[in-house]
Amino acid sequence: MGEMEQLRKEAESLKDEITAARKAVQDLTLQDHVAGTAVVGRVQLKTRKTLRGHLSKIYAVHWGDSKLCVSASQDGKLIVWDSYTTNKVHAIPLKSSWVMTCAYAPSGNMVACGGLDNMCSIYNLKGKDGNVKVMRELAAHTGYLSCCRFLNDNEIITSSGDCTCVLWDIETGSQKTVFAGHLGDCMSLGVAPDFNTFISGACDFTAKLWDIRDGQCRQTFGGHESDINAIGFFPNGNAVITGSDDASCKLYDLRSDQELITYQDSGIMCGVTSLAPSLSGRLILAGYDDFNCNIWDSLKAERVGVLSGHDNRVSCIGVTPDGMACCTGSWDSFLKIWN
Amino acid sequence: MLHNLKHSYSGYLLEDFKQSFHFTSKLLNSDLITMDELDETQLKNHVDSLKQQLKFNREKTSVSIPELIKWTEEKMNEDPFLNPDILKDNPWVESSKCVIT
Numbered sequence: 303m304g305e306m307e308q309l310r311k312e313a314e315s316l317k318d319e320i321t322a323a324r325k326a327v328q329d330l331t332l333q334d335h336v337a338g339t340a341v342v343g344r345v346q347l348k349t350r351k352t353l354r355g356h357l358s359k360i361y362a363v364h365w366g367d368s369k370l371c372v373s374a375s376q377d378g379k380l381i382v383w384d385s386y387t388t389n390k391v392h393a394i395p396l397k398s399s400w401v402m403t404c405a406y407a408p409s410g411n412m413v414a415c416g417g418l419d420n421m422c423s424i425y426n427l428k429g430k431d432g433n434v435k436v437m438r439e440l441a442a443h444t445g446y447l448s449c450c451r452f453l454n455d456n457e458i459i460t461s462s463g464d465c466t467c468v469l470w471d472i473e474t475g476s477q478k479t480v481f482a483g484h485l486g487d488c489m490s491l492g493v494a495p496d497f498n499t500f501i502s503g504a505c506d507f508t509a510k511l512w513d514i515r516d517g518q519c520r521q522t523f524g525g526h527e528s529d530i531n532a533i534g535f536f537p538n539g540n541a542v543i544t545g546s547d548d549a550s551c552k553l554y555d556l557r558s559d560q561e562l563i564t565y566q567d568s569g570i571m572c573g574v575t576s577l578a579p580s581l582s583g584r585l586i587l588a589g590y591d592d593f594n595c596n597i598w599d600s601l602k603a604e605r606v607g608v609l610s611g612h613d614n615r616v617s618c619i620g621v622t623p624d625g626m627a628c629c630t631g632s633w634d635s636f637l638k639i640w641n
Numbered sequence: 642m643l644h645n646l647k648h649s650y651s652g653y654l655l656e657d658f659k660q661s662f663h664f665t666s667k668l669l670n671s672d673l674i675t676m677d678e679l680d681e682t683q684l685k686n687h688v689d690s691l692k693q694q695l696k697f698n699r700e701k702t703s704v705s706i707p708e709l710i711k712w713t714e715e716k717m718n719e720d721p722f723l724n725p726d727i728l729k730d731n732p733w734v735e736s737s738k739c740v741i742t
Contacts, residue, residue, distance in 0.1 A: 309681070313687055320694060320695050327699045327700065328702050329701055330707075331702070385733065386733060483686070483687070483690055485675070486674065506674070518690075522694060555705050555706065560702070580720050581722070584714075584716075584717050585720075585722055625721050626732065627721075641731065
């Protein structure tokens with residue numbers, strides 16, 4: 303048997319062993335445990351603000367704190383908004399208008415974006431003369447930048463169409479760690495609340511949990527039947543939520559290393575573009591290709607609400623750190639704040 | 642190839658960009674890689690990664706699920722979307738008072 307054939311057989315056998323190990327610890331399902339729990343009551347969120355100013359499709363939004371957020375649009379701009387007043391704090395023109403993602407640093411000092419230029423550009427919001435300038439251009443990916451998230455003012459993680467994720471040192475502009483293993487474009491990433499791990503969702507239909515410091519893939523979650531477009535941590539850091547082109551979202555438990563439940567409905571036939579959990583994780587807000595956001599009871603897997611108001615695809619969604627509101631961004635060029 | 646791109650969200654984004662952007666052939670060929678296409682090094686890395694992942698210390702679901710549910714149910718009281726009292730002071734809703742400054 304050739305070396306390659308042997309390796310392929312070994313891979314298949316290891317996958318079977320992992321499946322068996324997961325089954326061995328499955329002595330209770332989520333459905334079993336919540337059989338006696340009531341579904342939460344109907345959740346009705348209202349649009350409180352509409353953020354107007356982008357001239358084209360919005361592809362990404364990210365909250366900096368519970369008031370300021372940054373959005374990225376095909377009009378070639380990053381806009382930092384004061385969501386309370388709807389004022390534009392910064393309107394940053396981009397070198398490349400083909401932007402697919404944006405991120406706000408936890409400190410509030412920087413924002414980042416990237417897209418078809420294959421780069422992650424870092425902007426300093428607190429420059430001495432008050433002008434917002436490019437601070438660093440992180441270039442090394444050989445595919446589009448699908449997502450980026452700051453760990454701190456000197457480290458950022460990116461996911462790319464080149465099937466890898468990268469941890470960067472912003473000061474030197476160098477790659478500290480390359481996270482390779484996905485077999486398809488990486489579409490989305492989320493950082494754990496404790497900043498020790500991150501998760502990535504990809505076009506190979508899997509989600510992977512990575513150890514940020516040693517670069518290892520700790521766990522891989524399958525089950526989706528199409529590309530994973532959106533991913534996020536459950537607020538306690540012990541579970542992962544994914545959203546896919548297969549029209550479903552899934553909840554994976556990190557501790558038992560397995561899928562707990564699927565959020566789907568025969569009436570929903572379009573892909574999930576974005577998702578965010580509420581503060582407690584009891585609600586999952588998911589944006590879909592059909593212009594709506596569905597609100598799911600995460601424990602009972604039932605739809606308990608809908609956010610409708612956009613005239614085109616909801617491309618991005620985010621809940622404030624204090625859980626007080628969520629923001630949706632759409633191809634209709636508007637952002638809406640709901641609670 | 643192209644049909645894979647169209648049926649994924651990335652495809653929608655890329656279809657949009659393609660209308661007036663000259664893309665590289667690498668983008669067009671961004672297919673799902675199958676195990677058959679990995680070279681020997683990649684396959685070895687894949688096997689090594691699976692060995693590492695198998696080692697993961699799995700908790701019983703009868704322990705992890707009740708703890709997840711307990712954490713969530715305790716947090717629900719602080720969740721503004723589930724506890725209307727928290728949103729009585731809503732920063733995005735103008736109060737009825739008008740203040741002239």
